[in-house]
Amino acid sequence: MAPRPDATRDGRRDRRRSPRRILAGVTALAVLAPVVVVTGYAYAGDVPRGTTVLGIEIGGRDAADAAQALRTGLARQSDRLAAPVPVRLGDNARDTRVIPGEVGLGVDVDATVRAASVGGANPFTLLFGSRAVAPVVTVDAARLDEVLREDVGEDARAMRIPAITFDGTTARAVRPRPGRGLDPQRSAQALRDGWLGGHPVLVPLVDVHPVTTADEVEQLLTELAEPAVAAPVTVTTDRGTITVPPAAIAQSLLLTADQTGRITPRVDEGKLRAALAAPLARIETPARDATVSTVAGKPKLVDGRDGQRLDTAALSRDLLAVLPERDARVVRGGFTPAAPAVTGDLLASLGIKEQVSTFTTTFTGGLSSPRSQNIVRIAEEVDGAIVRPGAVFSLNEHTGERGYAQGYKDAPVIIDGKLTPGVGGGASQFTTTLFNASYYAGLEDVEHKPHSYHFSRYPSVIESTIFYPNLDLKFRNNTPYGVLIHTSYTADSITVSMWSTKLYDSVTTEWSARRDITKPRTVILEPGPSCIATDGIDGFTQDAFRIIRQDGKQLKREKFTWTYQAEPRFICGGSQS
Known part of the structure; x- marks a missing residue:
């Protein structure tokens, strides 16, 4: 048998290419070359060329540059993106509006760029045309649900929430009942899909069933x-x-x-x-x-x-x-x-290391007097209290009610403008002493109220009464250090001292002259155990100025003003004179 033309004598093919095969290879390269060039051009960068989002060109860039271009473009459309979105709710098409910023409605830039980077577009289309990519829209479904529920109206019907309650030790069931209302996830999806469509977004009402069945x-x-x-x-x-x-x-x-x-x-x-x-x-x-x-x-x-x-x-x-x-x-x-x-x-970290103020007032009657015992009782309750930096100390909150159950006794108190026997009398003297200790420590006055009448045992204007729960004494520790309240007493005096770290050179008081002085009138009261006679006290108005000095200079000058009424001259029985 004669050998084939393209074979050697030993049967192997001739390694030389035929002209037809060479021509086919050249033709294939000629066809593929433009495709490679076009594809390389179209997909240059992470995002294919010709890609737009809401009309913003982001194609042909890496992810970071595309994200920046999208943010810049969205900023130019901020008025449109922040505009209220018209929404129609339910079967009866109740119209309302949603403010994008209130419900977290916006474009997730990074997620949108990732979606645009997926590719899949025809490179010839991208070379000669464009590709529009929908933005990835975010919305807070829970917040949107709160906003829309206010406008659902009569179309909604609340479902009955199931429960088992106890009346004493008897269990009673509340069985569930379906309602009609919003589904938060479906509402959120409707808003994502229709936000930028230029038409009202239709949000459906659906049957809502409690998760726990009857x-x-x-x-x-x-x-x-x-x-x-x-x-x-x-x-x-x-x-x-x-x-x-x-x-x-x-x-x-x-x-x-x-x-x-x-x-x-x-x-x-x-x-x-x-x-x-x-x-x-x-x-x-x-x-x-x-x-x-x-x-x-x-x-x-x-x-x-x-x-x-x-x-x-x-x-x-x-x-x-x-x-x-x-x-x-x-x-x-x-x-x-x-x-x-x-x-x-x-x-240990609070800096309580030295006495920064102390104040003493005196009383009569010795420690056997019910009034004195009340003063000692409230002082013992407050002794050792720590007021942290920035905290407000409330005397009423610290002691709670001051009644018989708490160890307080009957002593004169001012009720309706006259001295009357009442539980806890004397607490106001401690309150005044505590107020002055906080005052001279330079602490911030939050709440205090001076007495209606002026008593000589207290400094005028800068004193305070108390009555649970309506009248309180409060001050704020406006220093960077803790404050320890220490109380002590003798048979005729009560002392309150503040311990902390000293901030001020001095805290002093200047008083104005008394003005608008009024004289007491005489009032005849029915005699009896509830009647307490008084000599009467002049009324007046006066100012007190707290002056705080630090580093040799006046740091603060605070004005306190109070008007005292004239305490009547109360007479138990007899005739008015």
Whole structure:
């Protein structure tokens, strides 16, 4: 058989290319070359050429440059993007408007650039045309829902939220019922799709069903709520055993739903602790706050102490596991350290190192007098109080009600313009002493009210009365250091001192002359134990100026003004003269 023309004698092909094959290869290169060039040109950068977003050219750039170009272009369209969006709600097309800035409606620039960088466009189209990419729109669905709900109107029908509540220890079910309203996610999507379309955005109303169904409510009632209050739960601890009675379980077991209608059973720790206050007091050790006391005229730090507290957070979770059982319910309780609210390290950092002010007022009657005993009682309650930088001290908040139960006694108080026996009389003298100690420490006056009448035992104008809960004394620690309030007393005086770090050279007072003086009138009162006779006191108006000096210069000059009424001359029985 004759050899093929393109084969050698040993049967191998001739490696020389035929002219036809060479021509085909050249032709293919000629065709592909423009495609490669066009593709390379069109896809130069991260974003293909010819790409626009809202008419803003971002093509042919890397991602960072495209994002900057888009931000710049959006800034030029800020009026359009911030304009109120017309919205139509529900079947009856109730019209409202949404302000983009109020609901987080805007363009996510980085996400839009990433979407534009995906490619997929015909390179010849990009070379000779353009590609418009829709912006990635953001919106706060929850905030939008809040705004739209105000305008839904009569088309909406609230769903009945399911719950199981307790009347005493009787469980009662509130079964769910569907409503009609907004679906936050569908509303948000409608706004994303229609925001820049130039037409009102149609937001639908839909049937809204509570997540927890009526059957599930019934199951919770029979399998959890009713067994939960059928018997007490015993809690064993290393410090003894306590009982959680059904009433405490009913108070702390929460079977109410969230706004979607979902019931997630839980035991509220705060309510459980409140319901178990008495038994917890038997097994817990309270923490002791660090304090500052004065020893030999100097402040001394008394460190705090950790306490031991039943871990009611864990107990709340463990109770849920046994509440479906109707008997033999026992839970093991553990303890956690209870740190003091005020630690030694905190007090050490407050700069309480020296006395910055002190003030003393005197009283008569000795310590056997009920009035004097009231002064001592309130002084003991305030002694050692720490006022942190920036904090406001309220005397009423610190002591609470000052009544018989708190150890206060009957003594004269001013009620309706005359002295009358009343519980807590004398507290105003301490209040005046405390006010002056804060005043001369340079602390900020927040609230105080001088007496209606002027008593010579107090400095005029710069004094204060108090009456729980309506009249209070408040001052702010407007220094960078803590303030310790120290009180002391003798048989005829009460002293309040402030300890901190000294800021001012001096705090002094200048008084104006008294003016607009009025004379007392005589008033005849019915004789009896409630009548307290007085000699009468002149009324007048006066100014007091607090002058604070620092670094040898006057830092502040504050004016206080008060008008005292003339205290009548009260006579118990007899005739007016």
